[in-house]
Amino acid sequence: MTQHDIHTDILIVGAGLGGVAAALAAADRGARVVLTEEFPWIGGQLTSQAVPPDEHPWVEEFGITARYRALRDGIRDVYRRRYPLTDAARDRDELNPGAGWVSKLCHEPRIAVGVLEEMLAPHRSTGRIRLLERVRPIAATTDGDAVRAVTLSSVVDGGETVVHARFVLDATETGELLPLAGVEHVTGFESRAETGEPSAPERAQPDNVQAFSVCFAIDHVEGDHTVPRPAEYDFWREYAPAAWQGERMLSWQAPNPRTLEIGTRGFAPNPGDDVLDVDADQSRNAGDANLWTFRRIAARDLFADGFYESDICLVNWPSIDYFLAPVLTADREEETAHYERARQLSLSMVHWMQTEAPRPDGGFGFPGLRLRPDVMGSEDGLAQAPYHRESRRIRALTTITENDVSYAVRGDDGATRYRDSVGVGMYRIDLHPSTGGDTYIDVASTPFEIPLGALIPQRMTNLLAANKNIGTTHITNGCYRLHPVEWNIGEAAGHLAAYCLAEDTAPHAVHADDALLADYQRELDETGVERHWPEGRAHAY
Incomplete structure (x- = not known):
């Protein structure tokens, strides 16, 4: 050393x-x-x-x-x-090279x-x-x-x-x-006593942290590209957390972040949609009706014929959210173990899609789905790092606090203005299911400032x-x-x-x-x- x-x-x-x-x-x-x-x-x-x-x-x-x-x-x-x-x-x-609905770029x-x-x-x-x-x-x-x-x-x-x-x-x-x-x-x-936030719990919950995810990229081409059955596949295949209200995570079902009702997303690779007509504005359209196009990062129809064999789809969906335990309060050994389990969840989702996922034609499994390690810069096709x-x-x-940005609290007065503002931002308060068993928290917010303090x-x-x-x-x-x-x-x-x-x-x-x-x-x-x-x-x- x-x-x-x-x-x-x-x-x-x-x-x-x-x-x-x-x-x-x-x-x-x-x-x-x-x-x-x-x-x-x-x-x-x-x-x-x-x-x-x-x-x-x-x-x-x-x-x-x-x-x-x-x-x-x-x-x-x-x-x-x-x-x-x-x-x-x-x-x-x-120009939106992926013609994805989640982002204009x-x-x-x-x-x-x-x-x-x-x-x-x-x-x-x-x-x-x-x-x-x-x-x-x-x-x-x-x-x-x-x-x-x-x-x-x-x-x-x-x-x-x-x-x-x-x-x-x-x-x-x-x-x-x-x-x-x-x-x-x-x-x-x-705790609500500390922050005064309407969405906070009565008592502090330091181990209750949002899910993290190990994302991956896939395309859909001829052949059978099925990955080996992951070691934890049986566990993840049957896993049905409380937020899913009896449904399995490895599915096309997931809670709607705003209504919390279980809904079914579609999945249709290379749908032949009008890629120049995508309106990536989540204030008007959540864009996740077809998961393939939601976070698509390469839309083949925007490029010369034959340049891409297939669209490339980035998977960052509720079905790969890992919330079995927090990593922020874990030691290095526990942290590493949870990262490996999250990787097992993502690989299990790949295997499920390739072998068991319901198809629009009534069949099951998409063996033509192919992991893209070259796109991810990794050996296995999973992202190099977990998305925290x-x-x-x-x-x-x-x-x-929530009282500074929530539209329900602030109304048309807008978010708190700060004498020490150093920037601006905007996004809904979007919290994924967490390690304490909570489901989504989704709160309308107003355009906000970033205080230096x-x-x-x-x-x-x-x-x-x-x-x-x-x-x-x-x-x-x-x-x-x-x-x-x-x-x-x-x-x-x-x-x-x-x-x-x-x-x-x-x-x-x-x-x-x-x-x-x-x-x-x-x-x-x-x-x-x-x-x-x-x-x-x-x-x-």
Whole structure:
């Protein structure tokens, strides 16, 4: 085992969307950055977790940062330059390569990896950003209320690297640094007495955490591509959790998130639909009537004849939600065991679809379904990393509650406006079934702002939250956890750390001092961060 020491201005642990955005913002302002990543691909939920971007209906016009827009534009540019699109697809300003209903920009995850790498490339060439790959945090050294160093372990050979930094950003998917550094944090449900939220339980439930999922990509071609019967197939085949009201999870049945009634989704591979007529706006249409087209990431009819043998479908459905036990409060051994069981669930869903799933023609099984490890960048066709909907969350200067964003509470007055806003976001409060046995919680929300105080821990002076580990509650995590919001959070955190370095100040001081806050916010405005919604242009859904 070898050990190395690195000294830098800012350490960003986790190169998901928040981490990459933070690194770009900090480096653009002149700071030296070390950025780390555990999995082969940077990009987190967009890439290694393989989830197409969940975005609000106005994303093409407003409500995202300039850097996030550059990412989206870059993805479309790759398709226009390198792929044999049809003329009609190429001319479409809002090109949606997958013609999926979940997003206006469904695409293969590898494309986003390349664009993110390209965005980082200039700073990596100068050495301003140093990317440490395939490492995970295992320890942190603190001095009073400050983090001085973080020890990273290689997931390949166990070698250790200690990074010393003036500011540390936790941009991990599960808030991994928080317990290592002794940062006060919360998991699961807070109590109604603490938060005053209508949807919260009477008592806190720290082990009650949303499901995570191991996603995968499939296409449908000639031949028999049936995977071997998974070791846990018998268990998952019969599993009928309470939220499914007697139905099995491995089925086309699932609860409707808003009504909780059990409904049946369709599944028809390569349906020959009008791919240019897809209206990916979930405020008007949930889009999941045919699961094949819901998160489709490659629509073959948008490309030259024969380029794709089949559409490519990304599976992130209720049937692969894993909620047998929480992993946020588990030790490493338990965590690994649950990740393996979640992989077994996903493989069981593949096997069920190939062998037993009801077909529209009255038959059973789709043996032509084929896992796509090449699309996932993995050996088995499953995503490289689990898709975590919920993280450990800091005890922050500002905690965003349901009462700040719920349309039922706020009405036409809109969400809480913050003097320290550092961005905006929008999504329904969308909570999946959880480890405590709860079913969906789905609450209409209003377009909201991101307060700086939610990124700053109450006590720690040089650590910032840069992912879904900010000061939300279990409830409001459901609308602050999506792709563009995570990016905005990371961008604001990275810029703040670099600002504090240059001005020789601290995050708490910027939050408290009106002059410093205004100066920092002015810089955000100049870099294209939208901190307020345009008047009358966005609405609740």
